[in-house]
Amino acid sequence: MxxxxxxxxxxxxxxxxxxxxVWFPSEAECWDVLLGTGTxxxxxxxxxxxxxxSEVASKLVKPKLRPW
Numbered sequence: 238m239x240x241x242x243x244x245x246x247x248x249x250x251x252x253x254x255x256x257x258x259v260w261f262p263s264e265a266e267c268w269d270v271l272l273g274t275g276t277x278x279x280x281x282x283x284x285x286x287x288x289x290x291s292e293v294a295s296k297l298v299k300p301k302l303r304p305w
């Protein structure tokens with residue numbers, strides 16, 4: 238089952254440390270943005286980033302229909 242995942246990126250502007258967060262529908266998508274090249278993490282010159290998995294399912298598995 239997949240869960241919504243919160244990507245948090247920390248970066249600096251002048252002397253101030255700033256952070257922002259973005260929701261993704263899966264942990265894999267979050268890590269792709271965090272570890273990929275040319276992503277938003279690279280564009281803001283991120284200093285740190287992490288993915289927090291929530292307890293809210295983003296994709297539910299429907300039960301199979303029974304032939305009775």
